[in-house]
Amino acid sequence: MLFSTVPVIAQISPGQLASVHSHLEGISNCTHCHTLGDKVTNDKCLSCHTEIKARLDLHKGYHASSEVKGKNCTSCHSDHHGLTFQIIRFDKEKFNHTLTGFTLSGAHSKKVCKDCHKAEFIANGKLKSKKFTYLGLNTNCLPCHTDYHQKTITAPCLNCHGDAAFKPAPKFNHASAKFPLQGMHQTVPCVKCHPVTMTNTIKFQQFSGILYKQCSNCHTDPHHGQFGPNCMSCHSEASFHTVKGISNFDHFKTKYPLENKHQGVPCKSCHKTNVTDPVKHSRCFDCHSDYHYGQFAKQGVIPDCSGCHSTKGFTGTSFTIEQHNSANFKLDGAHLATPCFACHKKQEKWSFRQIGIRCADCHKDIHEGFINKKYYPDNNCSICHNPSHWGEVSFDHSLTQFAITGPHATLSCRACHFKKDSTGVDQQQFADMSANCSNCHKDNHNRQFETNGITDCLRCHNASLWKITTFDHNKTTFKLDGKHQNVACAKCHKTVTEQNITYVLYKIKDTRCESCH
Amino acid sequence: MSYTHKLYIFALSAIVLVTFALLCYYGYSYYRLPLEERFFHQGHTLLKPGGGWGHGFGIIGSLSMILGIVLYMVRKRSRFLGRFGLLKHWLEFHIFLCTLGPVLVLFHTSFKFGGLVAVSFWSMVAVFLSGVIGRFIYIQIPRTIEGRELSLNEVRDLKSNIGTILSESYKLDEESYNLILDSTKRKVELYEKNVFLKFTRKYFNERKTISSVKAAVKKNNLSRADRKEVVNLVKHDITLNRRIDRLVTMQNLFKYWHVAHLPFAIVMLIIMVIHVGVTIVLGYRWIF
Numbered sequence: 001m002l003f004s005t006v007p008v009i010a011q012i013s014p015g016q017l018a019s020v021h022s023h024l025e026g027i028s029n030c031t032h033c034h035t036l037g038d039k040v041t042n043d044k045c046l047s048c049h050t051e052i053k054a055r056l057d058l059h060k061g062y063h064a065s066s067e068v069k070g071k072n073c074t075s076c077h078s079d080h081h082g083l084t085f086q087i088i089r090f091d092k093e094k095f096n097h098t099l100t101g102f103t104l105s106g107a108h109s110k111k112v113c114k115d116c117h118k119a120e121f122i123a124n125g126k127l128k129s130k131k132f133t134y135l136g137l138n139t140n141c142l143p144c145h146t147d148y149h150q151k152t153i154t155a156p157c158l159n160c161h162g163d164a165a166f167k168p169a170p171k172f173n174h175a176s177a178k179f180p181l182q183g184m185h186q187t188v189p190c191v192k193c194h195p196v197t198m199t200n201t202i203k204f205q206q207f208s209g210i211l212y213k214q215c216s217n218c219h220t221d222p223h224h225g226q227f228g229p230n231c232m233s234c235h236s237e238a239s240f241h242t243v244k245g246i247s248n249f250d251h252f253k254t255k256y257p258l259e260n261k262h263q264g265v266p267c268k269s270c271h272k273t274n275v276t277d278p279v280k281h282s283r284c285f286d287c288h289s290d291y292h293y294g295q296f297a298k299q300g301v302i303p304d305c306s307g308c309h310s311t312k313g314f315t316g317t318s319f320t321i322e323q324h325n326s327a328n329f330k331l332d333g334a335h336l337a338t339p340c341f342a343c344h345k346k347q348e349k350w351s352f353r354q355i356g357i358r359c360a361d362c363h364k365d366i367h368e369g370f371i372n373k374k375y376y377p378d379n380n381c382s383i384c385h386n387p388s389h390w391g392e393v394s395f396d397h398s399l400t401q402f403a404i405t406g407p408h409a410t411l412s413c414r415a416c417h418f419k420k421d422s423t424g425v426d427q428q429q430f431a432d433m434s435a436n437c438s439n440c441h442k443d444n445h446n447r448q449f450e451t452n453g454i455t456d457c458l459r460c461h462n463a464s465l466w467k468i469t470t471f472d473h474n475k476t477t478f479k480l481d482g483k484h485q486n487v488a489c490a491k492c493h494k495t496v497t498e499q500n501i502t503y504v505l506y507k508i509k510d511t512r513c514e515s516c517h
Numbered sequence: 518m519s520y521t522h523k524l525y526i527f528a529l530s531a532i533v534l535v536t537f538a539l540l541c542y543y544g545y546s547y548y549r550l551p552l553e554e555r556f557f558h559q560g561h562t563l564l565k566p567g568g569g570w571g572h573g574f575g576i577i578g579s580l581s582m583i584l585g586i587v588l589y590m591v592r593k594r595s596r597f598l599g600r601f602g603l604l605k606h607w608l609e610f611h612i613f614l615c616t617l618g619p620v621l622v623l624f625h626t627s628f629k630f631g632g633l634v635a636v637s638f639w640s641m642v643a644v645f646l647s648g649v650i651g652r653f654i655y656i657q658i659p660r661t662i663e664g665r666e667l668s669l670n671e672v673r674d675l676k677s678n679i680g681t682i683l684s685e686s687y688k689l690d691e692e693s694y695n696l697i698l699d700s701t702k703r704k705v706e707l708y709e710k711n712v713f714l715k716f717t718r719k720y721f722n723e724r725k726t727i728s729s730v731k732a733a734v735k736k737n738n739l740s741r742a743d744r745k746e747v748v749n750l751v752k753h754d755i756t757l758n759r760r761i762d763r764l765v766t767m768q769n770l771f772k773y774w775h776v777a778h779l780p781f782a783i784v785m786l787i788i789m790v791i792h793v794g795v796t797i798v799l800g801y802r803w804i805f
Contacts, residue, residue, distance in 0.1 A: 012632055012633045012634070012791070012792070012795050013631075013632050014566065014567075014629075014631075014632060014634075015552065015629060015631055015632070016631070030799070034799050034800075035800065036798055036799065036800070037798065037799070037800045038800045039799060039800040039801060078556045081552050081553050081555065081556050082551075082552045082553045084553050085552070085553045085556070086553070089557060
């Protein structure tokens with residue numbers, strides 16, 4: 001019975017050792033692990049497990065952590081529980097990997113133990129040969145991860161990469177690189193500057209040894225050297241299209257030098273998008289709208305503004321008198337001095353076409369209603385007036401009933417045809433004018449020679465020469481004879497004042513001698 | 518059996534059963550695990566053989582058995598202790614300690630039976646089982662109140678004069694009287710090669726006899742108490758008949774039983790000493 005129940009007689013072991021300790025089976029091996037009188041001591045364990053002892057001596061690893069330090073090995077690692085007993089067993093889900101000196105975070109936290117704890121990642125040959133061990137790993141990245149950069153970068157991986165994923169490298173700060181990314185460079189995909197190639201049959205992205213000091217190391221010069229090699233003198237990293245120091249930009253280096261008024265025009269007025277975007281500049285219309293609404297179009301083609309205008313200002317014009325005279329309406333006389341707008345801007349907008357060439361198209365007929373149209377048919381002012389001088393009237397007055405002769409010919413029209421009214425305003429009168437002298441002239445004789453209410457000056461005076469040359473005193477009631485012929489007129493015809501009117505009294509009623517003598 | 522003695526027996530039995538039940542209850546989740554898994558059970562530290570409780574179970578259980586054996590052996594052989602209590606009661610206490618002890622040792626092993634110490638355990642089991650058998654044999658041999666075995670004649674004298682009792686105390690018709698009287702007489706047993714069949718047949722015959730006695734007393738309109746008393750008289754006599762029939766056999770069996778019971782106990786104790794010695798040498802001293 002005894003022999004049937006006990007397979008190995010004299011076996012005092014409390015149970016079979018685990019497979020990893022199976023070489024310690026047998027009564028002679030007890031003291032390999034057990035200390036007489038003192039159970040199983042840590043020293044006994046560590047005398048075999050030197051790899052753990054080495055870590056403890058360095059105060060590294062899980063066994064040196066606060067969670068384990070001071071504990072007996074047997075509190076976690078027991079034995080005599082059978083061949084298949086797992087001496088190392090713990091809750092892998094709850095295990096605090098930080099205690100090992102390597103915190104599992106990011107992508108590492110999603111891994112299972114065997115993803116990392118495998119022989120190919122272990123450098124130590126002794127540990128590598130073990131069937132399985134949690135020891136032997138390095139906290140550096142490369143023992144487990146492939147060096148994507150193929151030894152081109154010497155800095156520790158964690159300087160740039162986080163543990164959430166290899167890409168992107170969140171801790172990499174391009175600002176601390178030799179070429180800080182600023183402006184638009186920050187939006188450029190990495191691969192634009194760091195090309196991906198196949199190196200050593202492996203996908204490789206170049207991060208070191210990239211030329212960066214000249215813009216042209218990466219960028220093509222769209223100006224083909226026109227502005228020199230220093231792109232930064234105009235451009236900034238904020239954007240290629242945002243030119244810095246624009247006030248210093250020498251537009252004369254471009255194909256369109258800015259002159260005169262153009263120099264004061266804001267850049268944006270012409271460079272609607274970006275200053276670096278090509279701008280049409282061969283014709284004014286490339287920037288300017290046709291102020292004249294196509295009035296100068298010939299056969300559908302609008303001539304360039306530069307024919308009349310210059311960059312010195314739109315208001316001035318280089319359109320010459322000669323050019324104007326080659327048109328339908330020649331400028332002469334006062335028209336030469338007439339500002340353009342007087343004729344071409346009679347309304348709000350300038351007008352250069354179909355504005356008429358007749359005087360009345362521009363000028364107001366001030367004689368409307370005053371002069372009979374028969375004297376200037378079709379409102380043709382030039383019958384009387386000329387462009388040189390409005391006052392020079394060439395009207396043939398003989399066409400009227402009052403031919404002008406003598407001094408009348410020297411008078412201006414206004415002398416007879418314009419009179420001030422009671423308010424002092426000139427009032428013209430051409431039609432229905434009386435041919436009587438008194439119509440224009442003042443009767444200095446205080447109506448002494450009036451007959452039937454009309455004083456006929458020409459009975460005494462001559463139109464050509466006002467001075468009386470034909471008066472015959474003998475035809476009056478008092479003949480001049482004798483001494484009277486030599487007597488000055490004023491001796492007899494004295495100046496009198498009557499009713500506040502002073503005049504020379506010619507018609508002397510009393511012709512008796514004693515009236516004078 | 519007095520009420521006090523009944524209470525004493527009940528208390529001892531209860532201690533054993535409650536101890537067993539409690540240990541099963543508290544340790545079930547641990548003990549049911551495969552050996553490889555137990556270390557990781559939260560109760561391992563306490564319930565493992567070397568644990569706070571487990572080690573205690575072993576020490577207390579072993580001491581119980583040693584005490585039970587020693588006390589009973591000394592009581593049986595010592596004149597001095599012969600004055601203290603009835604041997605029957607010492608045996609009952611011996612049985613209690615040597616039942617409680619194995620129970621505790623069983624839980625001390627945590628149901629892990631291997632190595633040299635398993636010899637001790639299985640020896641203990643053998644001692645326990647043989648003790649149970651011995652107890653059965655023991656009660657088959659009629660004894661004096663001090664526990665001395667009775668001779669065949671002394672046993673025969675124990676039989677009641679049931680004929681006199683029936684005629685004096687109960688008014689039974691003749692047919693019933695004769696039936697009851699006949700039922701208490703020893704029967705000549707037919708040869709039966711199959712012992713189990715022999716005992717089975719005899720058991721059922723006795724049951725049949727008791728049933729016929731019950732029917733007879735019922736027919737005579739005896740009171741309930743009288744009926745019970747008559748039936749018990751018949752049962753007592755039938756039991757005595759059975760014991761008289763087996764007395765020699767049982768006496769022989771009891772001699773041989775000692776030969777088996779004691780060596781197992783000695784083997785158990787020797788290996789237990791080795792086991793305890795090794796344990797102490799390796800530094801496992803429980804609370805000491």
